[in-house]
Amino acid sequence: MGMTMAEKIIAAAAGVEEVKPGDIHTVELDRLMSNDGTTHLTIDMYNKLKNPHIADVNKLVWIVDHNVPCDSVKTAASHKKMRDFAREHEITFYEGAGVCHQVMMENHVTSGELIFGADSHTCAYGAVGAFGTGVGCTDYLYAMVTGKSWLLVPETLRFELKGKLPKGVYARDLILTIIGQIGANGANYMAMEFGGEGLKTLNISDRIAICNLCVEAGAKTALMEVDEITRAYLKEHGREPKHAFQSDGDANFAKVYEIDLSAIKPIVAKPHFVDSVVDAKECVGTHIDEAFLGSCNNGRIEDLRAGAEVIKGKKVHPLVRFLVVPASQTVYEQALEEGIIKTFMEAGAIVMNPNCSVCWGSCQGVIGENEVLISTGTRNFKGRAGHKDSFVYLASAATVTASAIKGEIATADMI
Amino acid sequence: MEKFSGKVWVLGDDIDTDIIIPTEYLALETVKDMAPYAFSPLRPELAAQIKQGDIIVAGKNFGCGSSREQAPEIIKALGVKCVIAKSFARIFFRNSINNGLLLIENEKLRDVVSEGDDIAVTLNQAIEYHGETYEIASLPKNLMDIINAGGLVKAMRKLNGLD
Amino acid sequence: MGATIIEKIIGNNTKKEVKPGDIVTVHVDRVMIHDIFIPFVASKFEEMGFTKLYDADKVVLIYDHLVPASQVDDTRHFRVGNEFVEKYDIKNIHRSDGICHQLMTEAGYVKPGNIVFGTDSHTTTYGCVGAFSSGIGYTEMASILGTGTMWVRVPETIKVNIKGKLPENVMAKDIILKLIGDLGADGATYKALEFAGDTIDDMSVSSRMSMANMAIEAGAKCALFTPDEKTAEYCEIELTDRERDLVGDADAQYCRVIEYRAEDFVPVMACPSNVDNVKPVSELVGKEIDQVFIGSCTNGRLEDLMAAAQVLQGKKVAPFVKLIITPASRKIYNQAVENGTMAVLAGAGAMVTHPSCGLCCGRAGGILTDGETVVATNNRNFLGRMGTSKVGIYLASPKTAAACAVAGKIVEPE
Numbered sequence: 001m002g003m004t005m006a007e008k009i010i011a012a013a014a015g016v017e018e019v020k021p022g023d024i025h026t027v028e029l030d031r032l033m034s035n036d037g038t039t040h041l042t043i044d045m046y047n048k049l050k051n052p053h054i055a056d057v058n059k060l061v062w063i064v065d066h067n068v069p070c071d072s073v074k075t076a077a078s079h080k081k082m083r084d085f086a087r088e089h090e091i092t093f094y095e096g097a098g099v100c101h102q103v104m105m106e107n108h109v110t111s112g113e114l115i116f117g118a119d120s121h122t123c124a125y126g127a128v129g130a131f132g133t134g135v136g137c138t139d140y141l142y143a144m145v146t147g148k149s150w151l152l153v154p155e156t157l158r159f160e161l162k163g164k165l166p167k168g169v170y171a172r173d174l175i176l177t178i179i180g181q182i183g184a185n186g187a188n189y190m191a192m193e194f195g196g197e198g199l200k201t202l203n204i205s206d207r208i209a210i211c212n213l214c215v216e217a218g219a220k221t222a223l224m225e226v227d228e229i230t231r232a233y234l235k236e237h238g239r240e241p242k243h244a245f246q247s248d249g250d251a252n253f254a255k256v257y258e259i260d261l262s263a264i265k266p267i268v269a270k271p272h273f274v275d276s277v278v279d280a281k282e283c284v285g286t287h288i289d290e291a292f293l294g295s296c297n298n299g300r301i302e303d304l305r306a307g308a309e310v311i312k313g314k315k316v317h318p319l320v321r322f323l324v325v326p327a328s329q330t331v332y333e334q335a336l337e338e339g340i341i342k343t344f345m346e347a348g349a350i351v352m353n354p355n356c357s358v359c360w361g362s363c364q365g366v367i368g369e370n371e372v373l374i375s376t377g378t379r380n381f382k383g384r385a386g387h388k389d390s391f392v393y394l395a396s397a398a399t400v401t402a403s404a405i406k407g408e409i410a411t412a413d414m415i
Numbered sequence: 416m417e418k419f420s421g422k423v424w425v426l427g428d429d430i431d432t433d434i435i436i437p438t439e440y441l442a443l444e445t446v447k448d449m450a451p452y453a454f455s456p457l458r459p460e461l462a463a464q465i466k467q468g469d470i471i472v473a474g475k476n477f478g479c480g481s482s483r484e485q486a487p488e489i490i491k492a493l494g495v496k497c498v499i500a501k502s503f504a505r506i507f508f509r510n511s512i513n514n515g516l517l518l519i520e521n522e523k524l525r526d527v528v529s530e531g532d533d534i535a536v537t538l539n540q541a542i543e544y545h546g547e548t549y550e551i552a553s554l555p556k557n558l559m560d561i562i563n564a565g566g567l568v569k570a571m572r573k574l575n576g577l578d
Numbered sequence: 579m580g581a582t583i584i585e586k587i588i589g590n591n592t593k594k595e596v597k598p599g600d601i602v603t604v605h606v607d608r609v610m611i612h613d614i615f616i617p618f619v620a621s622k623f624e625e626m627g628f629t630k631l632y633d634a635d636k637v638v639l640i641y642d643h644l645v646p647a648s649q650v651d652d653t654r655h656f657r658v659g660n661e662f663v664e665k666y667d668i669k670n671i672h673r674s675d676g677i678c679h680q681l682m683t684e685a686g687y688v689k690p691g692n693i694v695f696g697t698d699s700h701t702t703t704y705g706c707v708g709a710f711s712s713g714i715g716y717t718e719m720a721s722i723l724g725t726g727t728m729w730v731r732v733p734e735t736i737k738v739n740i741k742g743k744l745p746e747n748v749m750a751k752d753i754i755l756k757l758i759g760d761l762g763a764d765g766a767t768y769k770a771l772e773f774a775g776d777t778i779d780d781m782s783v784s785s786r787m788s789m790a791n792m793a794i795e796a797g798a799k800c801a802l803f804t805p806d807e808k809t810a811e812y813c814e815i816e817l818t819d820r821e822r823d824l825v826g827d828a829d830a831q832y833c834r835v836i837e838y839r840a841e842d843f844v845p846v847m848a849c850p851s852n853v854d855n856v857k858p859v860s861e862l863v864g865k866e867i868d869q870v871f872i873g874s875c876t877n878g879r880l881e882d883l884m885a886a887a888q889v890l891q892g893k894k895v896a897p898f899v900k901l902i903i904t905p906a907s908r909k910i911y912n913q914a915v916e917n918g919t920m921a922v923l924a925g926a927g928a929m930v931t932h933p934s935c936g937l938c939c940g941r942a943g944g945i946l947t948d949g950e951t952v953v954a955t956n957n958r959n960f961l962g963r964m965g966t967s968k969v970g971i972y973l974a975s976p977k978t979a980a981a982c983a984v985a986g987k988i989v990e991p992e
Binding site: 429431432433434437438439441442443444455456457475476479480481482483484485487502504505506509510513514555557566567568570571572574575576577 | 601614615617618622625626627628643644649651652654655696697698699701712713714715716717718720721724725729763764767768794797799852939940941958960961962963966967
């Protein structure tokens with residue numbers, strides 16, 4: 001019987017020939033990412049262990065990205081705890097380098113790896129065919145101490161992509177459409193696998209945006225077939241694939257969806273659920289107070305370019321706070337060089353240093369009572385971006401930028 | 416001449432406005448919301464201990480730093496009757512007058528007074544403590560006018576024919 | 579009888595000769611209100627019974643302390659500000675363009691000889707172009723908004739003469755810190771500071787801003803620099819005779835005259851937790867640091883960023899040390915992008931934030947915790963200013979700060 005990509009990665013990590021959905025295996029992990037959202041809690045638990053030790057410190061990557069620069073005394077204490085621990089144990093450590101998932105993609109992740117991240121959007125790593133999954137502190141701690149964990153082999157949903165996204169439509173619109181179609185729990189415990197001819201039209205940035213958001217459909221992980229585009233990206237970053245698995249022809253999928261990329265339109269996810277998606281045109285005219293272009297989902301150079309193209313020579317609406325936050329320092333430097341930062345600054349945007357910003361919602365950029373945000377962030381849950389009584393719409397970089405100019409939700413073709 | 420007495424809290428030199436009320440709490444909606452954080456970088460417990468009618472005695476340059484008017488407003492909201500210091504920073508001085516918080520300059524008292532003791536003040540004349548008398552200067556007329564009007568807001572209301 | 583600069587400015591404004599100690603009512607040329615105090619000014623203004631502004635063109639609102647918002651209630655200040663602007667037809671509003679004190683002169687709101695008040699203690703900054711500017715509270719601001727006037731006591735003046743050429747590793751920041759150390763935190767209370775000498779003449783307007791900005795840290799009411807060709811160029815004006823005459827007369831009465839030789843200055847730091855606790859950097863060398871902050875209305879200008887970039891060129895910030903750069907305005911940010919400074923700073927590993935007050939006002943932008951040490955280019959190192967009361971804040975010039983970021987400890991700039 002053939003296996004899916006997810007099954008092959010787990011089998012390799014478990015050191016067995018074959019696995020099937022529903023099996024539970026002990027797996028060797030390749031990498032363990034943790035950020036300032038929870039690492040201080042992991043450290044507290046670690047320090048209570050009878051024989052605390054780290055199985056393989058080289059597997060650990062710790063990244064301060066949620067509140068950068070630090071914005072409260074409480075966070076300052078947890079950052080210090082994390083920094084001191086990383087220093088003492090010689091853990092690979094980043095602070096201010098960017099959003100964790102982007103930093104991981106730029107510096108660490110490769111195809112075929114099995115990675116735990118103490119953050120739900122760890123599934124982003126599937127963009128290069130790595131099995132990334134989000135875990136809590138307890139799972140993380142166990143993996144940190146033993147180098148291993150247990151994993152339930154997930155069923156796989158296969159998304160067969162064909163065609164090409166129309167101009168002005170983005171990967172973001174595609175994945176929001178898919179989530180709307182299968183629902184916020186449509187892929188619970190499952191792997192979402194993407195392949196087909198249409199995949200060739202999507203670059204790594206698009207693929208990250210798609211995989212990153214799969215957790216919003218409940219997925220355990222997301223995986224893209226490894227192809228020439230993947231290999232070129234890895235090579236450019238000085239890495240080789242660990243494995244370049246493809247699903248077998250006779251692999252067993254829980255369901256196969258055929259997605260015609262050419263039929264996708266600009267989409268908006270309305271408050272307060274990611275699967276509450278509608279044609280962006282239906283939201284046109286909705287008043288906004290703030291717009292956010294950034295996050296691990298849409299803060300890459302391609303996203304900034306898309307926004308810059310819309311806003312070049314235009315101005316941000318005077319009553320809108322338009323936050324532009326590159327996903328990493330590398331992205332920021334590239335955007336500086338391309339003149340994109342200048343474009344945004346001249347338009348009146350607020351360009352922040354790379355960090356999670358209002359996508360995290362408990363740091364600089366928060367919105368107040370009854371305020372409305374349109375965002376390229378990952379989530380629009382109630383209260384996610386600040387005040388408990390506030391509203392978040394999710395959309396593509398182009399739609400967010402167009403809205404920032406208009407002062408109300410607008411699509412790029414209206415500018 | 417008005418006379419009053421009160422229990423003394425003793426502070427040092429250069430009590431700045433960030434000590435009186437840290438910026439972290441400045442965007443709270445009302446002075447009442449901010450008052451519990453008064454003096455927190457220096458003496459976090461102090462705000463809760465100060466009672467109506469108490470007196471703060473401090474060293475030189477009291478209120479130096481920011482123009483934040485919450486500083487005198489909070490001290491007043493805590494119930495402090497007056498602040499006696501060797502000297503005051505100028506923005507704080509103006510803000511206090513405008514809000515009707517009484518400030519008294521005295522060079523000597525701070526170095527002899529002990530926290531928890533009672534002192535008696537006769538306005539524009541003298542302070543009495545442990546049988547000793549410490550002279551104090553009168554405020555200039557234009558400032559007494561603002562104080563007598565009940566602060567600058569009331570003076571302006573009068574100007575606009577409202578009171 | 580000669581006059582000091584402040585006596586001339588107040589005299590011109592009130593159209594009579596004044597002397598220190600006089601209490602006079604002045605006509606206010608411009609006022610500045612920033613985001614933290616907007617709700618308070620607005621409510622006091624209406625409580626006082628005013629229904630219109632004395633002159634909407636003279637009012638400038640600037641959002642900077644809370645940009646971007648870090649607490650959910652912060653945006654209330656923007657809402658109240660926007661409503662106030664709408665209701666009273668205010669045109670001069672900056673919602674994310676940088677720090678108030680930078681924008682007031684940079685955007686042309688303040689000219690030589692003006693009398694300006696702002697709801698912030700560092701309003702003394704505009705003395706850099708020869709304006710009398712001072713910080714006030716929100717109640718007084720509300721009364722100015724209604725009346726256009728304010729009473730002031732004409733201050734005595736301390737004259738500071740500086741002559742000669744500064745050493746390479748010394749910046750204007752080192753001069754003003756040294757002066758504050760010499761004067762003490764209350765050494766100029768109620769007084770005006772007046773700067774003169776060829777060192778001052780050679781200085782850029784930016785450097786004069788750093789010095790005027792910090793005058794309040796010695797308690798001063800204002801700090802004044804004589805307008806010259808550099809001022810004219812900066813303000814994009816031709817100086818009038820009256821503006822040129824804003825110079826302390828030879829026979830003016832000063833309460834104190836202080837003389838410095840430029841060659842004697844060395845890089846200094848203000849040590850925790852008072853601005854007048856000033857020591858030469860050479861005495862502090864080796865102390866480990868956790869963070870460096872380059873920014874603020876004191877030292878977030880292009881020349882400051884360029885000085886830092888010069889130190890950081892081809893180098894990296896030390897491991898586990900954070901370097902936070904917060905330009906003082908949008909214009910400065912853009913200039914730094916344009917001339918390549920930002921690329922150097924980012925390449926060295928600096929976190930470049932949006933122009934705002936940032937860490938200096940202690941609400942966000944790099945808050946620290948117990949036992950941590952920060953070298954910062956801003957104006958205050960008070961207890962608890964940047965986090966807990968057990969954070970050590972050392973104030974320094976951008977050159978010194980950048981050198982410390984690379985070394986991971988306190989070092990003298992080369």
